[in-house]
């Protein structure tokens with residue numbers, strides 16, 4: 105079995121030295137990339153894809169001295185947001201094994217029974233104390249290209265320049281089949297460029313589309329990434345408001361399953377009125393002597409029946425209304441309208457909360473997979489499960505997906521990826537840093553390529 109390696113080689117430079125020299129030609133290229141990325145970013149302001157990450161933290165044999173775990177969650181989320189994708193971080197798994205604290209490659213930790221998630225399409229990410237590839241080198245991370253598995257050098261990613269904030273996203277990009285010099289990578293501002301010439305954001309305010317506009321993905325990279333088998337879909341469900349008050353209506357709220365994969369269904373919808381200081385007023389009981397109950401608009405029921413819906417929380421003073429759906433009943437193309445009186449605590453029994461006053465009301469969309477999307481009513485008077493969202497998570501992650509063999513074959517002509525055996529995976533993406541000694545770097549580079 106032959107192996108090919110991709111190296112990310114970094115000269116030892118301080119952060120103040122990290123910017124590339126800007127010549128007129130490279131400036132043009134950088135500007136073009138910037139505009140390109142901003143367009144790509146704005147077209148994906150929504151989050152309609154997710155992937156799951158299983159952090160695996162190595163401790164010593166006694167269960168002490170854990171490897172540092174620089175997840176850089178917010179930075180990684182911001183980087184992937186430009187592709188309309190959100191990482192979902194599963195609870196960390198602890199592995200006690202002193203021999204795993206210092207390794208040299210993801211293949212050293214990707215051995216059976218080493219904390220991997222049972223779902224083959226959840227990315228396993230090991231955090232070790234050090235990646236040791238020789239005294240003159242720092243290896244920040246190592247990841248399969250188009251495969252499942254990343255190992256992170258917890259110490260150096262934590263401490264380099266106050267934190268190497270793009271390494272987690274860079275290595276995840278390798279798993280999703282992105283490389284150093286393809287699909288527009290190669291410039292300082294691109295996430296996937298090798299570390300030698302990549303500008304690392306000093307803090308989150310320099311990640312695209314802000315500040316120095318770093319960690320960009322090109323449209324071609326986004327297309328590639330979004331085709332990765334690691335990704336799942338967030339279906340689009342909307343809650344729209346209709347009219348001027350929910351009082352005495354059965355159609356003030358429209359719930360519309362606008363788009364989603366075949367078979368995906370909504371299992372529950374919760375409306376939380378507490379952010380806008382409002383409450384439900386279904387009867388004459390306090391608070392609010394004048395109220396109207398929950399009512400479905402019979403004529404609006406499309407693809408779903410009243411019998412599929414179970415309502416709870418529709419009591420006086422309640423700030424939480426929940427609609428549970430019969431399994432599989434509410435799917436793409438289905439919609440219905442309902443009403444229930446809601447008042448502001450600052451105006452009990454007044455006109456009733458207007459759509460504008462309900463801006464900020466928080467909806468939680470729970471899908472049959474357990475995926476939870478939280479979104480509030482925005483200034484367009486709509487809450488959407490994909491745009492913009494406040495949070496994406498799983499109530500209980502128990503997904504075990506199948507790797508589709510034909511799709512896999514199209515992505516990479518190497519069917520062994522379905523079985524994460526390190527010896528059978530063809531390509532590795534490796535991020536390395538070597539001492540700032542050009543002559544030595546050359547020698548070391550050749551030496552490593554030959555090894």
Ligand SMILES: [Zn+2]
Nearest residue numbers: 112533534535
């Ligand atoms: Zn790399």
